[in-house]
Amino acid sequence: MKLKQIIKEQIDHRSITTRKPDRELYKGDDSFEYDDDGNIISGQDKERLGKGSFSVVYPDKEDPHMVKKLGRDVGNKGFNRKKSDFFLEYAKWITDNNLASKNIHFPRIYETSYDEENDIHDYKMERLQPYTSLSSEALWGLAKKYFDRELILKKKWFNERDDQDTNKFNLQVMITDSLDDVLTYKKLDMIRDSELLKAAKLVSSEVNKPSRTWRYDIHSDNVMYRLTSVGPQLVLSDIIY
DSSP states (O other), X not given: OHHHHHHHHHXXXXXXXXXXXXXXXXXXXXXXEEOTTSOEEOOOOTTOXXXXXXXXXXXXXXXXTEEEEXXXXXXXXXXXXXXSOTHHHHHHHHHHTTHHHHOTTSOOXXXXXXXXXXXXXXXXXXXXXXXGXXXXXXXXXXXXXXXXXXXXXXXXXXXXXXXXXXXXXXXXXXXXXXXXXXXXXXXXXXXXXXXXXXXXXXXXXXXXXTTOOOOBOOSTTTOEEEEEXXXXXXXXXXXXX
């Protein structure tokens, strides 16, 4: 029995699992109080890693390589679609289709839970880094890895010879701008990386389904990177609203 239990735990660790929500994590937190427009009103919390209009992210206390993302589908509270957290649908699409194991550019979600009483969705996810934290050299390397260099240099506001600070900001904008060109305007010829091209086609196909009401939300807070032994990998962490 003990061996079977060990094997089961190993299998569960690799797959998407459901669990009881971690109530202690958000107990007493005011992050889910709303203003009249449906935006989260958040207090000061030194442990929190990040916050959006509909969700907050905390470090996982047991694993430094993981985070807990807590969110609410405020669309169920009577707010309009622009005030709904579409990450819930995006995450479900990723986990239902096991996309993170098929393509490196999707976030890895290991556990999910839902607290119906408090309307809290709880995700245990890999801890990613904001791509804006990379140096200008690393950003330029990332840009050339994923996008066609000549098309990048045709952008009038980008100059490869700018000073480092200007270049860093321009490269940050260029990466999200290029992703927006690829997904929103279907300029797939800008991508030179086969895996990113596959990810873009998967997302584009899903967005274009009549049953979806998804739109792209591509900016510096919604695109992150995963650090690997072969350099940073771009991750489409939360690009839908």
